[in-house]
Amino acid sequence: MDRDFSRQNFLGDDSQEVFESTHVSVVGCGGGGSQIGTALSHIGFLNYTLVDPDTVDNSNLVRMLGATKQDVEEETPKIKIVERVIKGINPNANVELVDKRWQDAIGTSKLSKSKIIFSCLDSLRDRLELEAFARRHNIIVIDFGTTIYGEKGNYASCGQVVMSKPGGPCFRCVGFITDKALELEDQKYGAAGMRPQVVWSNGILANLAIGLAVDLLTSWSNDPKEVFYVHYDGNKLELKPNPNMKKLSEKALSCKCYG
Ligand SMILES: [Zn+2]
Structure with a gap:
């Protein structure tokens, strides 16, 4: 049975062909990456590279779409869970699995064939490296992430979706990565402790990233996006241009x- 994409016809006559022929990569397949994989598959994307060296653990169940208690018991690789969700929706999807750091798979994976890489990485240095790689291969990077500051009774949650598009x-x-922020990150390195994350913030930002990617590929909105940097205030539940x-x-x- 062919899938019925008629509800998204407004994206353009050839939009489905574009989704089916575009190679996308998801670097980091935890909470954020699982949202990306799920949404892309519903939209009809068929060609993926999924990158993550980790297996799922008990702390991932609060935010990783598709992960089950059994996955925790069996220590299923995160990329396998995202693949399972994608193939559950599109059995014909081509999913390349990379169970190592993306830097260690540059020559052996299809990462460089990506039109868009979704960056769901933790560190700024990792993001800079990924951006440099992407620029060399004329690939768009859409990065998103959340941070929680403060202490008990006084937490502040924020996040971003930010694009790096060749040209x-x-x-x-855009001021997303600064020398000062890198310095702070280096000082804290190794003492980061737990990284608070929640499924809804991941979902809001991941789906904004998806909306941006679909617009870049189809231009359906007639609102070209050459620069994109949105700030998320997780306390007020607001999205605004940075x-x-x-x-x-x-x-x-x-x-x-x-x-
Ligand atoms: Zn620059």
Whole structure:
């Protein structure tokens, strides 16, 4: 039985062909990556590279779509869980599984064939490396993530969706990654402790990332997005353009960081 995509016809006459022929990668297949894989599969994407070296554990069940108690008992690799969800929806999907760090699979995987890489990474340094790789191969990176600050009784939750598109401003030029933030990250390295994350923040940001990807591929909105950096306030439950977007210089907009 063929799937019925008529409810998303507004995306364009050839949109389904575009989704079916586009190679997408998800780097980091935990809470955020599981949301991306699930949504992409519902939309009809068929060609994936999924990257994550980890297996699922008990703390992942609060936020990883598709993960079950049995997966925790069997220590199922996270990439296998996302693959299972994707293939449950599209049995014909081509899913390449990479059970190591993305840096260790550059020459042996289809990562460089991606049109879009969804970055669900924890560290800024990792993101910078991924962006450099993506620029070399003319790949769009859509990054999203959340952070929780503060202490008991006074927590602040925030997050971002930020795009690095070849020819447009990079993560440094939009002010997402700064020397100061990298320095702070290096100081805290090894003492990060638990990283708080919740399924709804992941879901909000992952689905915004998906909406951006679909728009980039189909242009259905007639609202071209060359630069994209959205701030999420998890306490107010608001999404807004990151304040940096108002003051991007010509130099930033015509980023030459990657030659
Ligand atoms: Zn730049």
